[in-house]
Amino acid sequence: MSLDLDALRAFVKVAELLSFTRAAEQLGAPKARVSEQVRRLERDVGSVLFTRTTRAVRLTSDGEAFLVRARRLALEADELETMFATSRALRGRVRIDLPVNIAxxxxxxxxxxLHAEYPGLALQVSTTDRIVDVVREGFDAVVRVGALRDSELTATRIGELTMVNCASPEYVRTHGRPRTPADLDGHVLVHYSAAFGVEAPELEWVEAGRVRSRRLHCIVTVNSADAFRAACIAGLGIAQLPWLGAERHVREGRLVELLPRFRAPPLPVTLLHPHGRSAPRRVRVVLDWLTAVLSPHVTV
Amino acid sequence: MSLDLDALRAFVKVAELLSFTRAAEQLGAPKARVSEQVRRLERDVGSVLFTRTTRAVRLTSDGEAFLVRARRLALEADELETMFATSRALRGRVRIDLPVNIAxxxxxxxxxxLHAEYPGLALQVSTTDRIVDVVREGFDAVVRVGALRDSELTATRIGELTMVNCASPEYVRTHGRPRTPADLDGHVLVHYSAAFGVEAPELEWVEAGRVRSRRLHCIVTVNSADAFRAACIAGLGIAQLPWLGAERHVREGRLVELLPRFRAPPLPVTLLHPHGRSAPRRVRVVLDWLTAVLSPHVTV
DNA sequence: ACGGACTGTCACGTAGAATCGGACAATGTC
DNA sequence: GACATTGTCCGATTCTACGTGACAGTCCGT
Structure with missing residues (x-):
């Protein structure tokens, strides 16, 4: 007789993903249930919310209008459900994605x-360096390092990673230690390219507040942060690494820093999430925790 | 697993009335259900919302905070449920209270x-001239004639009732027809007093923009509009009646108007309802309809 | 043009939950 | 101190939401 909130949430998920199957996956429910819930919802409100071809789902104009309010209602309901939940009682699933090394x-x-404080939270941590589609894959939070393009997401800048120029002691013995970028003739760069694109291998540095760059020869191109560091340690060239990951290796003598006064511009670290400014409480908890965990390691 | 909206509505009613029994009555549900629903709700949100002594119910501080949001959520849910409901499909119960004669x-x-346009609406019409307690008795709309005191309710002025001075032809034959208030020596007033209070029987009129009054002798005091008119028709004195109810009797010769240039100040007609500016749709429909029905009969 | 894979829905037996009426203990009132 | 009233508990009953598996429709690539 009365509106069913679970059905409402199912509807929102389907509307966001435009797919019953994917919505069901993310909700952790069988397809049949999602289908039935949406059917019931449509019967209850007395309007067709989706146009279904067996192959594609689209919102009707009624559905569009309904979605806006349904979202808000679902959010407020979530708020109400958790307003007295102690940290121990907070439950739910939160899906996040992090760069491999940060993770x-x-x-x-x-x-x-985190688990000790919120034993009811089920965290799904995806570690990947590729750019994930936040809404499509249903992530509640994503940490990105570097410039970002998406704009429909809420972004919070956490800080930035200091970049250092590194090479192996072996490499320095062979190629010499440059004192300024002008000394780089004959040097080799390890090249990082997430998508093996066509970007030219360049060494970047900041000089007098300006970003300058110089193209260098390179022997190997990699697409993962681990391989990047490993190649540098192996003496395959100079690499511009985040200090965060390089520090240990410098301390233990596997890497040395070069050109300390000509570091690359720091990489911004950003926390993204698809919920507006007011996310469900279980998500907010994770966002805050992530910020607290990462902040000490990134210079503001 | 998820918040139950029916339970939420039950909670709101109980919180408003501070009684499970009365809430159950107004919701048209057995007490046991309301009790169980609230119990479940408390279990779900993980907090005790009421302090129950078997004799009295009070909101806890958690309950207070919860009520505010719960109200809003229930309202938005109602909005969502009815946003596509055609007039034919709109259903629910609306309880109104009207003065007897207006009803x-x-x-x-x-x-x-109204029923033809909204066959799903169940209207409960209470007709009474006494002042009803709008929230306590669960009215969705109340029409009041005359000055009003409550302030926590939303009030919409619909118009006002023109008042005329009437007497029976028999009375005029006996007592003469006054031309000005100064001629009223020896005349008799029919007195209306809702609560048989101590107000003195006075005849009021507007003269040069000022309300003036004159105390007159009276034979009978009544507390209902019907009895008031009946007394006047019976020749028991002059009565200050709303033109609305007197018109037919004047036309058919049972009453005549006296002192047409010295009428009493018109009585304001007001529509009250306990919901904020945004009432549930089924209530809004009735409010609009009442306004439309009453407007033509009340001069603005 | 046509197989193939995937989509959303349907069928149906089952399990669990909400519901109802009535009885009960507790408490404020006269 | 007796009474009336309040909120809750109890048991049987009814419903309805669920899951599994199979199905028909449609888009894709070849």
Whole structure:
């Protein structure tokens, strides 16, 4: 007789993903249920919300209008459900995506603390360096390093990663230690390219407040941060690495920093999430925690 | 697993009335259900919303905070449920209260039209001249004639009733026809007093923009509009009647108007409802209809 | 043009939950 | 202190939402 909130949430998910199947996956429910829930919802409100061809789903104009309000209602309902939930009682699933090295070095080691405080939270941590589609894959939070393009997401700048120029001691012995960028003739660069695109291998640095760059020869191109560092340690050239990941290796003598006064511009670290300024509480908790965990390691 | 909207509505009603029994009555549900729903709600949100002594119910501070948001959520949910409901599909119960004569003369004769347009609406029409407690008795709309005191309700002025001075032809034959208030020596007033209070029987009129009054002798005091008119027709004195109810009797010769240039100040007609500016749709429909029905009969 | 894979829906037996009426203990009132 | 009233508990009953599996329709690539 009365509106069903679960059905409403199902509708919102389907409307966002434009797919019953994917919505069902993300909701952790069988397709049949989602289908039935939306059917019931349509019967209850007395309007057809989707036009279904067996192959594609589209919102009707009624559906569009309904979605706006349904979203808000679902959010407020979530708020109400959790307004008295202590941290121990907070439950739900939160799906996040992190760059591999940030995940392995910073986040995963401290995940136990988060679990201890919020035992009801089920965290799904995806680690990948490729650009994921936040809404399509249903992520609640994504940490991005570097410039970003998406604009429909809420972005919070956490800080930035200091970049250092590194090479192996072996490499320095062979190629010499440059003192200024002018000394780079004959040097080799390890090239990082996420998509093996056509970008030319360049070394960047900041000089007098300006970003300058110089094209260098390169032997190897990689597409993962781990391989990038490994190649540098192997003496395959100079690499511009985040200090965060390079520090240990410099300390332990596997890498040395070059041209310390000509570092590349720092990479911005950003926290993205698809919910507006007011996310569900379980998500907010994770966002805050991520910020707290990452902040000490990124210079503001 | 998810918040139950029916339970939420039950909670709101109980919180407003501070009684499970009365809430159950107004919701048209057995007490046991309301009790169980609220119990479930408390379990779901993880907090105790009421302090119950078997004799009295009070909101906890958590309950207070919850009520505010719960109200808003229930309202938005209602909005969502009815946003595509055609007039034929709109359903629900609306409880209104009207002065007896307005109900009998204007509203009830046209109730069939409302039903024809909104067959799903169940209207509960209470007719009474006493002042009802709008929230306590769960009215969705109340029409008041005359000055009003409540302020926590939303009030819409519909118009005002023209008042005329009437007497029976028999009375005029006996007592003479006054031309000005100064001629009223020896005349008799029929007195209306809702609560048989101590107000003195006075005849009021507007003269040069000022309200003036003159105390007169009276034989009978009544507390209902019908009895008031009946007393006047019976020749028991002059009565200050709304033209609306007196017109027919004047036309048919049972009453005559006296002192037409010294009429009493018109009585304001007001539509009250307890919902904020945004009432549920089924209520809004009735409010609009009442306004449309009453407007032509009340000069603005 | 046509197989193939994927989409959303349907069927139906089942399990769990909400519901109802009535009885009960507790409490404020006269 | 007796009474009336309040909110809750109890048991059987009814419903309805669910899951599994199979199905028909449609778009894609070749």
């Amino acid at each position: 392995c070095d910073l986040v995963i080691p401290r995940l136990a603390e | 009998c003369d204007l509203v009830i004769p046209r109730l069939a039209e």
